[in-house]
Amino acid sequence: MNPTLALRQAQQLWNELARRDALRAILDSPDGEDLQTFFDTGIAEIEALRERIEKLGVHFGGHKALDFGCGVGRLTRALARYFRHVVGVDIAYEMLVRARSLRPPDNCSFVLNCRADLRLFRDGSFDLAYSSLTLQHLPSQLALAYLREFVRVVRPGGIIAFNLPSHRVRPGRIRRWVGQSALAILQLLAYYGRRFGMNPIVPMRGIPSCRVVSTLQVAGARLLAVEPSNCAGPDWASYAYYAIVPVSDPAS
Ligand SMILES: C[S@@+](CC[C@H](N)C(=O)[O-])C[C@H]1O[C@@H](n2cnc3c(N)ncnc32)[C@H](O)[C@@H]1O
Numbered sequence: 001m002n003p004t005l006a007l008r009q010a011q012q013l014w015n016e017l018a019r020r021d022a023l024r025a026i027l028d029s030p031d032g033e034d035l036q037t038f039f040d041t042g043i044a045e046i047e048a049l050r051e052r053i054e055k056l057g058v059h060f061g062g063h064k065a066l067d068f069g070c071g072v073g074r075l076t077r078a079l080a081r082y083f084r085h086v087v088g089v090d091i092a093y094e095m096l097v098r099a100r101s102l103r104p105p106d107n108c109s110f111v112l113n114c115r116a117d118l119r120l121f122r123d124g125s126f127d128l129a130y131s132s133l134t135l136q137h138l139p140s141q142l143a144l145a146y147l148r149e150f151v152r153v154v155r156p157g158g159i160i161a162f163n164l165p166s167h168r169v170r171p172g173r174i175r176r177w178v179g180q181s182a183l184a185i186l187q188l189l190a191y192y193g194r195r196f197g198m199n200p201i202v203p204m205r206g207i208p209s210c211r212v213v214s215t216l217q218v219a220g221a222r223l224l225a226v227e228p229s230n231c232a233g234p235d236w237a238s239y240a241y242y243a244i245v246p247v248s249d250p251a252s
Helices: 003-027 035-055 074-079 093-101 140-153 173-180 183-195 209-219
Strands: 062-068 083-090 108-112 126-131 154-168 222-229 236-244
Touching: 003 035, 003 093, 003 140, 035 074, 035 154, 035 236, 062 074, 062 140, 062 154, 074 083, 074 108, 074 126, 083 093, 083 126, 093 108, 126 140, 140 154, 140 209, 154 209, 154 222, 209 222, 209 236
Parallel strands: 062 083, 062 126, 083 108, 126 154
Antiparallel strands: 154 236, 222 236
16 A cells, blocks of 8 residues: 555544544543543553563663654653653644643653654664554554664664564454355445444554564664564454664674
């Protein structure tokens, strides 16, 4: 797919979802779940990330972190406990409006980026690039381009961490349905769904883990660990990836 078109579609989709119910679009949390519970999930996720990275022998924290696909700042705010400045980047203006209105800590900032790259950031300007529940919704070409950009914007010795599905382990709900019922029923449902204001469907896309690993390595990162993740639910085999940008040896 043409990257410009893919980005435009992603932007429309996420703006629309944010206008309807930004929190549910992000976590699909049960009705009535309060804001504190929502943000607590972010704290738990970043605590788990910190523990994992420290177990890999790398210090967690520092000057600047990037939260790519930040939404309303669920993880940006949690990262702000460990980094002097955290930049949340998102393609959806409506998500960022929500993120700013929810009184984030002073050391968080939120930036709109509608490009297929991160050229608004200098090389080596972050200690950590983190992305959760975001790359899985992008066409693979775009997701891999952002991974290369993570390697570029992270300083030598800094960390890149993200989650991504690799491949399906069973057919998705819609495919299972289509197997059992007529396509016409689906078309009717889609028609009435839109009429009655149902949320648009968010695409889920996997990238084979070997391709993710080789993209990181070719871009110059060193892989630290690849571990199972539940980022895309039970229909997918998914992984959490941890990589470091190597410090170049002055002798070489
Ligand atoms: C499921 S939400 C996850 C939000 C956040 N990472 C979290 O876990 O709370 C996905 C987010 O990615 C954003 N997004 C989608 N495509 C993007 C892109 N190309 N660049 C930046 N953000 C993007 C969406 O607008 C949305 O806010």
